[in-house]
Amino acid sequence: MSSKTQVFFTGATGYLGGSVIDRLLKHPTFATSEITALIRKADKAAAFESLGIKTLLGSNDDHALLEKQASLSDVIFSLADADNAEANDAILRGLKKRYEATGKPPIMIHTNGTAIVMDDVKGAYGAKPVWDDTDVAKLDTIPDTQFHRNVDLSILNADKEGYLKAYFVCPSTVYGVPSGKLVDLGIQHTRSIQIPMLIGISVARKRAGYVGQGLNIWPAIHIDDTADVFTVVYDAALEGKAGHGREGTYFVENGHYVIKDVSVKIGEVLRDLGVSETAEPNAFTEEDFKKNPGIGLMGTNCSVRATRARALGWKPKHPIEELYESIRADVEWHLKNVTSA
Incomplete structure (x- = not known):
C-alpha cells in the first residue's frame, strides 16, 4: 500500500x-x-x-x-x-x-x-439580512x-x-x-453558469432582461x-x-452586485454589437419564463459574508468591478461559440 x-x-x-x-x-x-x-x-x-x-x-x-x-x-x-x-x-x-x-x-x-x-423575491428588492x-x-x-x-x-x-x-x-x-x-x-470547461445564462437568454430575445424589477442582489x-x-x-x-x-x-464572495446593473451592462454590449436596438433592459415576460425554465433563479436574493476563509488568510485579489468588466468578453464568446454554432 x-x-x-x-x-x-x-x-x-x-x-x-x-x-x-x-x-x-x-x-x-x-x-x-x-x-x-x-x-x-x-x-x-x-x-x-x-x-x-x-x-x-x-x-x-x-x-x-x-x-x-x-x-x-x-x-x-x-x-x-x-x-x-x-x-x-x-x-x-x-x-x-x-x-x-x-x-x-x-x-x-x-x-x-x-x-x-437564497430566497425567491422575484426581483422585488435587495437581500436582507446578510x-x-x-x-x-x-x-x-x-x-x-x-x-x-x-x-x-x-x-x-x-x-x-x-x-x-x-x-x-x-x-x-x-x-x-x-x-x-x-x-x-x-480538458477543463472554461465557462461559468449564472451570468452566461443571463447573457444567453438576453441574446435570444435580442434585449437584456431581468426578473421583476431586477433589484435583487447576489455575491460574486x-x-x-x-x-x-x-x-x-x-x-x-x-x-x-x-x-x-x-x-x-x-x-x-468579494462583494455583491444588483442583477439589473449586470443586465444594463449586457444591454450596452448587445447594442454595441448590433444584437439589440436598445441598451435598456426590461423585465422578462411570461413567454420568456416558458422558454427558459431556469430563469426564476435570476430573481432570487442572496447576501453572504465570507468571514471564515478570510480569517484563515484568504485574500481575494479581484474586486467586484471586474465582474462588470468581464461581461463584454462573455457576450462576444456566446455570440461566437453558441449563437453562431
Whole structure:
C-alpha cells in the first residue's frame, strides 16, 4: 500500500474543479500525495496522467465505484454535483470504511454554493439580512428543503458521528476565465453558469432582461479567488486549524452586485454589437419564463459574508468591478461559440 496521502477528486474537468486541480499540482503536498480524478471520458486520461494524476473512469452514477475509491482515500474533493444524494451517500459509505480501517477521520471538502441561503423575491428588492458563515446558530435554521440541503445534512451527520471531517466551500456567482495546465491541455470547461445564462437568454430575445424589477442582489467572486479558497481550507484542515462540520461552512464572495446593473451592462454590449436596438433592459415576460425554465433563479436574493476563509488568510485579489468588466468578453464568446454554432 502506498504511504502517500490518497486524494480522490470528483469534478476535475469542471470550470471550478479544473482550477482547484491546477492549484493542487503546485501545492507543497503534491509530492507526498497520490491524486485520483474521476473522469467520464477515457480520451482525457492521458492528459491527466501527464500531469501526474491518476484517473478512474466512471461517473457519479457508478455508486459502487465511488464507494470503493472513497474507502481508499484520506481526502475527498467533491466538486461534481452538490445535489446528487446517491453519489454522496456512496462516498460517505466509503469514507466510513476508511475511518474504520485507519482510525483517522478522512477530510471531505464538499462544494455546494451560496444558494443554500437564497430566497425567491422575484426581483422585488435587495437581500436582507446578510448571512455570515460564522453565525452557526443562524445557519442551523436553513430549511431542509433549500437547494443542496439534503446532501449537506447527510455530510453534517457523518461529521457529527466522527468518521470524517467535513468542510463546505460555498461559492457565489463565479465569473472570469480560468487559466492553468488543464486549460492549456483542453480538458477543463472554461465557462461559468449564472451570468452566461443571463447573457444567453438576453441574446435570444435580442434585449437584456431581468426578473421583476431586477433589484435583487447576489455575491460574486472571480474563478481564481474561488479556487484559492479550496487550498486555504485544505491547508488549514491538514493542520487541524479549520472549523469543520457545523463550524465548517466557508462562503466565497468579494462583494455583491444588483442583477439589473449586470443586465444594463449586457444591454450596452448587445447594442454595441448590433444584437439589440436598445441598451435598456426590461423585465422578462411570461413567454420568456416558458422558454427558459431556469430563469426564476435570476430573481432570487442572496447576501453572504465570507468571514471564515478570510480569517484563515484568504485574500481575494479581484474586486467586484471586474465582474462588470468581464461581461463584454462573455457576450462576444456566446455570440461566437453558441449563437453562431
